[in-house]
Amino acid sequence: MNGAESLIRTAVSAGVEVCFANPGTSEMPLVAALDSVAGMRPVLGLFEGVLSGAADGYGRMAEKPAMTLFHLGPGFGNGIANFHNARRARSPIVNLIGDQATWHRRYDAPLTSDIESLARPVSGWFRENRSAETLSHDVAEAIAAATTKPGCVATLTVPTDCQWDPVGDAASPQLVPKAPTVTIEAVEKACAAVTSEGTTMLIAGGYATRRRGLEAIGRIAAQVGCRLAVETFSTRLERGPGLPTLERVPYFPEAAEAFFEGVSHVVLCGALDPVAFFGYPSRISRLVPDTLPCTTLAKPTDNIEQALEDLAAALDAPASVGTPNRPAPQLPTGDLSLEAVGQAIAALQPEGAIVVDEGITSVGRYLPASVGCPDHSLLSLTGGAIGWGLPCATGAAIACPDRKVIALEGDGSGMYTVQSLWTQARENLDVVNLVFANDIYRILQIELHRAGVDNPGPNSLALTDLSEPAIDWTSLSKSLGVPAARVETADQLVEELGKGIAEPGPCLIEVRMP
């Protein structure tokens, strides 16, 4: 057994099943070990940003880490944007980065670089392996760190010689520490807040937005009648009958000012204190008004489900809550519009759908339209780094082969990691990719206007326009092995989306936005 084989053995014993990989020369012993040790499924991507986003999507749905395998600093560099999103999502991921042989590193060969400096900003745990003998132990620690709830990105560099050198044995998986229980005082303070005079708002985040947490939140709300909110971009928001409907904290600071009007107390339940994505002249950074009392029931890293159940118990909340009567979404017809897009998806998405939302300005009406939908999971862009939707959908489909994945993707964002389609075809993944083609970075034209540029000049327009040349998404998708269709009316969207949902395997629908 060599170091690489000991690493794979330990990872398989710890329950890691998938390796999202684009290896190079320095990873060859690990590649060979994927054949000599059974139990790990390799998934190839044609660009590392596909794989880092896929690992994020996989981690959100599987609630355990996949491995990634990348080629030195530049290979990892290509994955950084989506690892940034994964860090903000607290997704469990174990990264392996192949490195120069320990004795070769000092020669500063062309592919050598400071991997630690690149990896630290997106990693909650980082280590440089230094010998074959400690390699399987190091990966066991990485897996334990990544798996500690809610999860984190754990990164291990693996020199080539430590992969090929012989070792005696493979380390056992490590015990994964439990998330800390919140104090009785925190529960009591939250209890006092929700039972105080005026309107209390709970803001849910992290594991509070999965089924167990949401059921407790529903019971609390049924007992005390508070407002329920969710952080703007959720790692994973469960929705469906029996679960409470949450208002989304607004994206723009001026909208947030209106949002918190009439609220007398905020309780953070696994959410961070919400802040604006960007600072604007004369606008607030922190979204909750400084005059508003704000209590933390649980931090994102706490055992938030337990804290919510403790709060429900302290309030003597009912054991279960009846489902409100929510109308089923209706199929749209006629011209395409933001309303029609939201309605079509909501009306057609099947039970158990995983909806991956990077639709940016095109899907603003989907969230209200889908309130009455059957059970589904909604994954959002937690870190703001675009090019995440198609990769995340790819990983989510690998984690949940029995569920239909629907990726809502902007054309600008989609072009960042379009290579995802090839992996979807290769693995025959059950993903319907909806690309909303408006031939523009519309959010940037909105932001130009917000920056006071009401009549953008030719250079500003050139940097926000995608229409010249037009991108033929349908041909592009087919060229990478994914069948595709173009739709220009609501009726065509309904027809193609219906077909895409009915048929197994990946497809792409180019939605020509007006």
Place this chain on the structure above:
Amino acid sequence: MNGAESLIRTAVSAGVEVCFANPGTSEMPLVAALDSVAGMRPVLGLFEGVLSGAADGYGRMAEKPAMTLFHLGPGFGNGIANFHNARRARSPIVNLIGDQATWHRRYDAPLTSDIESLARPVSGWFRENRSAETLSHDVAEAIAAATTKPGCVATLTVPTDCQWDPVGDAASPQLVPKAPTVTIEAVEKACAAVTSEGTTMLIAGGYATRRRGLEAIGRIAAQVGCRLAVETFSTRLERGPGLPTLERVPYFPEAAEAFFEGVSHVVLCGALDPVAFFGYPSRISRLVPDTLPCTTLAKPTDNIEQALEDLAAALDAPASVGTPNRPAPQLPTGDLSLEAVGQAIAALQPEGAIVVDEGITSVGRYLPASVGCPDHSLLSLTGGAIGWGLPCATGAAIACPDRKVIALEGDGSGMYTVQSLWTQARENLDVVNLVFANDIYRILQIELHRAGVDNPGPNSLALTDLSEPAIDWTSLSKSLGVPAARVETADQLVEELGKGIAEPGPCLIEVRMP
């Protein structure tokens, strides 16, 4: 005038003409300043790796920096792989990274990250701007650092509020320091080496491989009859009548052992002491045998042209050297092969061509085939981070609109930054993209074999194979606005390449490799 406008004014005064950009919200004042201040051409890319590679290609050909404009840490992260190549190439580049407003940063909004940690590994110069008043001064320093010969990647973070805050004036461009002259002792030692008993080998790198340096090398060789070599991957190698032919230092260490046989002295002329790309069991790291005397005439950062001319003068070398009679390349016919590919390109490339080589295993015969070609520049993958060829060709074409660019690209590498084709179409760049489609990461199958895996298992094959699904390069190219054709014989390649060279604007030829 605001900070952004002062920055653009200073950059334009310093001679910066092009800004490769993919901006976001935090860069809006800089985008607007590209309209309110004249003289800077913005070039949009649909992915930052396109832009960082384009800035590299531009810098190699223009011998002055372009600016880039990226959106926070994740946007910059997407450019890291090609900035790694640019760092190894010592290309002049000035990066602007938009950052959160100074007063918003402490809130750790979702897109906030440690930009310095990400940027340092690929930057020769780094600064965080902290006020609008110093912004144009900071960019003047960045430009001077980037422009100091041979060049470097200079990175400046620019908080949004420093872009929009008012300022009094724009700083003047800074004086650019000259590269240091080498000492008389270094010239004398090199002189002694080349006139000593036995065979001396000069290894050229950096600016030694451009016209002025090569002319001096030719004169030296004419006088003393030494062997002439060039580092394996050149930033820019000038070739053509009147310039000496250089042997390339081999890639694999075992080939290097044979290469240096019979050599009694090595003189480094702007090249680093060559090392193997990777360490292999029982193979050398440093390619020049430790027993061989090795003298440095000039480091890559020295004034190498002057040093070579001083050496030629010290040797009393002839003022100019006659052109050896080199046969013109012949057109191939029949089946496609490595020979046919090399011959076809060599036979058809026009005078002044810029050949960008990321053909990896498909273009091994091009270098010898093209010895008799008219003047051309050859750009190589200096840092080993793949996905560089199409972007570099894009930037080279912007730097040299009167020259034909020929990109030699592998299918695996090409898929990394395929979005480059869209920018080529948008800017109507004169690039012939040859994609060698063998449906495989062939270099990795070679490396698997070198690692002792003679019968790769299904997982090893899956991680090196690109055939399932087949990538339809012709459709892919057309979908992004670049006309394309597929060729399966040498005659078809000759026909399509001839057409591509004759016609202006970008095109792509999918070369189906046997």
